Amino acid sequence: MSFTIQEAKAMISSMPRVSLGFFPTPLYRLDSLSEELGINLWIKRDDFTGSNLFGGNKTRKLEFLIGKAKADGADCVFTYGATQSNHAMQTSWAAAKNGLNPILYLAAVVPPDPDDYKANLLLDSIYGAEIHIVDLEEGESFADAEKRSFKMGKSHIARLEEQDIKSYDIPMGGANEYGTLGYVNCMIELAEQMESEGVRFDHMYHSTGSGGTMAGIVAGKRIMDLAMQVHSVTAMDVGDEDKYAGRAAQMASDALTLLGVNETLSAEHFLIDQNHYGPGYECPSEEGTEAIRLLARKEGILVDPVYSGKAFAGLLSDVRSGAIPEDSNVLFLHTGGSTVFFAEKEIIGNLV
Ligand SMILES: Cc1ncc(COP(=O)(O)O)c(C=O)c1O
Known part of the structure; x- marks a missing residue:
């Protein structure tokens, strides 16, 4: 077609x-x-x-993802990735610019220095994102840590829901x-x-x-x-x-x-x-x-x-x-x- x-x-x-x-x-x-x-x-x-x-590339995706979040009446946007995720950084500014609160669950594939956030993690902070670092457990793969972070995000969304705060959950990579x-x-x-x-x-x-x-x-x-x-x-x-x-x-x-x-x-x-x-x-x-x-x-x-x-x-x-x-x-x-x-x-x- x-x-x-x-x-x-x-x-x-x-x-x-x-x-x-x-x-x-x-x-x-x-x-x-x-x-x-x-x-x-x-x-x-x-x-x-x-x-x-x-x-x-995430900017193109976020035009529609943030559009959908706003259409659904969301207050917050959740997303996931590695601590140096380009997607999380672009979600942070795209959400903030549109009056939505960005909340990130980021798997520490390369552990960041908590006193010296660099690159995307630094930008996430400047954009005002709420950042949750998910440290990899002994022998845990990035994929498994990601799965764990999705669960953490889901229960956080449920807690906010109880306070009438509505979230739009953006999957890893949008x-x-x-x-x-x-x-x-x-x-x-x-x-x-x-x-x-x-x-x-x-x-x-x-x-x-x-x-x-x-x-x-x-x-x-x-x-x-x-x-x-x-x-x-x-x-x-x-x-x-x-x-x-x-x-x-x-x-x-x-x-x-x-x-x-x-x-x-x-x-x-x-x-x-x-x-x-x-x-x-x-x-x-x-x-x-x-x-x-x-x-x-x-x-x-x-x-x-x-x-x-x-x-x-x-x-x-x-x-x-x-x-x-x-x-x-x-x-x-x-x-x-x-x-x-x-x-x-x-x-x-x-x-x-
Ligand atoms: C710079 C860059 N290129 C390519 C990709 C892959 O895009 P996708 O996750 O849509 O496959 C990403 C994902 O984060 C990215 O940050």
Whole structure:
């Protein structure tokens, strides 16, 4: 099923939404790297979504998530992530700006210094978020600590409910059908930009974590009938790929239902690349470090070590192995994350 840009925009405009970002984000060709790699490499700068100094993909999702929270009459917004979560930071400012109280449960994958909060955690505090640090127990994984933090959030929400304080619970990464609308909207924006630039992409690469961004990208690609292959490069071990893709497919289908589109997506519509997150979430990799330096030195663009640096390493690896044919039109979606350059050394690695 395919829609015109005008029809798709009309569908999106019927959704609950607040305005948070500056759109469209820039789309342009990277001339130096295109020449070096033998492809036509373009970038879409979702690190420039605004409106604080540090943008990122969550701003698009939060336009709809905060819109829904306000439509539901919420007083507070809860969310989850690691202590250096870009999502939690963007939720903090987006909620505060809209008169909602941000409450965060953050798993300490890399334990922060309580007397010296850095990067996203520092910004969360400046934005006035109520922060609950969830320390990892002996031998506990990030995923298990996350599950524990969701439970803590749920009982906190129930306690507030008893005092007639209403909360909207945003899942980690903003990964539900409302957040997914943010990237459906991005694909409508992209389709319009492709038309005006006269370019059709063969491949698109981006970083994936909670899976909400890829759900929106694939749903949006579907309604705009875009032919590109989307490569979703994981920032962490996402476990069983079919299950992971299945969850994204459900979010994508639910977002389409909200828009009144009767179309079901399934795991086969997603291409997950799990080869580049190593050695683990928030652990820098050598190829990620190389990718960061290359993009910085050839194009002056910064990508972070946790998400976009590893996704860009995935793109480079496919180009160098010949999996991406010469002269292909390739788009890299920059999803933000630059605050991490000011985070704990363990997360940044040896960039210099
Ligand atoms: C900079 C950055 N890129 C990509 C992602 C992955 O997005 P998603 O959680 O929607 O898969 C995140 C998630 O937090 C992020 O912070």
